[in-house]
Amino acid sequence: MSPTRPVRLALLGCGTVGTEVVRLLHEQADDLTARIGAPLEIAGIAVRRLGRDRGDLPVDPSLFTTDALGLIKRDDVDLVVEVVGGIESARTWLVEGLRAGKSVVTANKALLAEDGGTLHDAAAEGNADLYYEASVAGAIPLLRPLRESLHGDRVTAVTGIVNGTTNFILSSMATTGAGFNEALEEATELGYAEADPTADVEGFDAAAKAAILASLAFHTRVTAADVFREGMTGVTAGDMASAKEMGCTIKLLCIAQRRDDTVSVRVHPAMIPLSHPLAGVGDAFNAVFVETEAAGPLMFYGRGAGGRPTASAVLGDIVAAARNKLSGTRAPSESNYAKLRVRPIGESLTRYHISLDVAERPGVLATVAGVFAQHEVSIATVRQSGRADDAKLVIVTHSAPDAALAATVEELASLDIVRSIASVLRVEGGAG
Numbered sequence: 079m080s081p082t083r084p085v086r087l088a089l090l091g092c093g094t095v096g097t098e099v100v101r102l103l104h105e106q107a108d109d110l111t112a113r114i115g116a117p118l119e120i121a122g123i124a125v126r127r128l129g130r131d132r133g134d135l136p137v138d139p140s141l142f143t144t145d146a147l148g149l150i151k152r153d154d155v156d157l158v159v160e161v162v163g164g165i166e167s168a169r170t171w172l173v174e175g176l177r178a179g180k181s182v183v184t185a186n187k188a189l190l191a192e193d194g195g196t197l198h199d200a201a202a203e204g205n206a207d208l209y210y211e212a213s214v215a216g217a218i219p220l221l222r223p224l225r226e227s228l229h230g231d232r233v234t235a236v237t238g239i240v241n242g243t244t245n246f247i248l249s250s251m252a253t254t255g256a257g258f259n260e261a262l263e264e265a266t267e268l269g270y271a272e273a274d275p276t277a278d279v280e281g282f283d284a285a286a287k288a289a290i291l292a293s294l295a296f297h298t299r300v301t302a303a304d305v306f307r308e309g310m311t312g313v314t315a316g317d318m319a320s321a322k323e324m325g326c327t328i329k330l331l332c333i334a335q336r337r338d339d340t341v342s343v344r345v346h347p348a349m350i351p352l353s354h355p356l357a358g359v360g361d362a363f364n365a366v367f368v369e370t371e372a373a374g375p376l377m378f379y380g381r382g383a384g385g386r387p388t389a390s391a392v393l394g395d396i397v398a399a400a401r402n403k404l405s406g407t408r409a410p411s412e413s414n415y416a417k418l419r420v421r422p423i424g425e426s427l428t429r430y431h432i433s434l435d436v437a438e439r440p441g442v443l444a445t446v447a448g449v450f451a452q453h454e455v456s457i458a459t460v461r462q463s464g465r466a467d468d469a470k471l472v473i474v475t476h477s478a479p480d481a482a483l484a485a486t487v488e489e490l491a492s493l494d495i496v497r498s499i500a501s502v503l504r505v506e507g508g509a510g
């Protein structure tokens with residue numbers, strides 16, 4: 079294409095993120111033109127309903143259409159920017175665009191995590207770019223570093239707080255002593271939690287992001303179905319108090335670890351020491367801690383959600399895709415050569431913090447310790463508090479296969495001397 083011809087984009091979706099993309103395109107038009115070498119123009123905006131009052135949105139109303147596919151197919155569209163979300167329609171649109179050689183910028187973590195392979199294949203077929211920086215940890219530049227800057231190194235682990243809603247809830251529980259329901263209510267009132275918070279609190283959103291991160295970090299296709307997921311609705315004020323007593327806090331973590339030629343990818347609440355770089359990430363912020371063989375530890379921190387921060391990541395991708403269009407080049411394509419095996423959770427090495435209410439009589443500790451020994455789980459620390467009927471044991475293990483830890487807990491629960499298992503939490507990052 080001629081360098082003077084504008085780069086034209088089809089914007090799909092004009093909600094929280096889409097409206098901010100429109101605003102940034104307008105506010106920064108001159109700078110964007112200078113950086114790209116040609117102006118960016120919106121060819122059309124696909125919306126669900128026409129005629130909605132869009133306030134002072136700086137855009138020509140004639141650009142709106144309800145025909146997303148028709149817009150994508152137009153000859154004057156170079157780039158497709160998808161900020162609608164969902165799986166089926168978005169997959170159809172993006173595959174159509176990519177196969178036709180139109181580069182795609184998307185924030186759609188659900189689609190990337192469920193079926194990123196189909197999109198990458200379509201991008202290769204159409205010799206087009208597929209950028210999705212906004213899909214994980216919103217504004218934080220994270221995917222491009224994993225996809226480009228760290229390609230000379232070997233990533234060994236990615237540990238992240240990638241969901242703002244749950245981080246807000248857990249941070250609030252840690253600072254105020256509130257229970258989950260109370261903290262969720264506060265998050266809803268402040269507009270952090272959605273009306274239906276299931277995807278956030280049950281860890282589905284973080285699991286999608288874990289799949290995307292693991293795929294990039296380990297050069298292996300990992301889908302949401304490969305990710306072990308446990309939400310954070312079971313974390314109690316008591317768990318948080320217990321964590322505090324041990325100099326720890328509780329975070330909902332996405333964890334992707336490489337061991338030999340396998341990877342473990344999981345999302346669950348975990349105790350981490352207050353000295354861990356992720357422990358101080360409060361409010362609705364996100365942060366991702368990347369460990370590599372040569373670079374060592376790297377920390378990425380910032381806003382993982384919100385219209386404008388997310389639009390910043392979308393704009394960065396638009397500029398990259400537009401530049402490539404103009405110069406007739408393509409971003410590095412998907413790297414999935416390593417094809418590492420994803421270990422099921424049972425084989426993943428984890429550590430447990432187990433809090434038990436037990437009978438207080440001679441031999442109880444020995445019996446409990448025996449159950450750990452039988453399952454070849456090594457105990458790191460034991461604390462006992464209370465007396466008589468109130469005796470409480472808090473045990474932290476060394477790392478062991480998760481299946482052995484789960485079997486240990488199951489057997490403990492069946493013992494007469496164990497009155498109840500008050501809580502079981504995984505432990506990460508040297509805590510305990």
Ligand SMILES: NC(=O)c1ccc[n+]([C@@H]2O[C@H](COP(=O)([O-])OP(=O)(O)OC[C@H]3O[C@@H](n4cnc5c(N)ncnc54)[C@H](O)[C@@H]3O)[C@@H](O)[C@H]2O)c1
Pocket residue numbers: 090091092093094095096124125126127144146160161162163164167185186187188212213216382383384385388
């Ligand atoms: N909001 C955030 O903070 C955030 C952060 C990171 C990623 N994302 C991702 O960005 C995407 C958009 O999120 P959002 O928060 O802007 O959602 P949103 O619900 O505010 O906006 C989506 C828009 O798409 C429109 N839409 C639905 N069906 C359509 C169709 N068939 N054709 C055209 N438009 C249609 C809806 O009417 C809505 O206006 C999602 O994939 C989301 O996961 C959002």
Ligand SMILES: N[C@@H](CCO)C(=O)O
Pocket residue numbers: 216240241242243244278283382383384
């Ligand atoms: N619901 C997500 C939005 C960003 O993906 C969060 O709370 O972080």
Ligand code: NA
Pocket residue numbers: 211212213214215216217218219220221391
């Ligand atoms: Na990002």
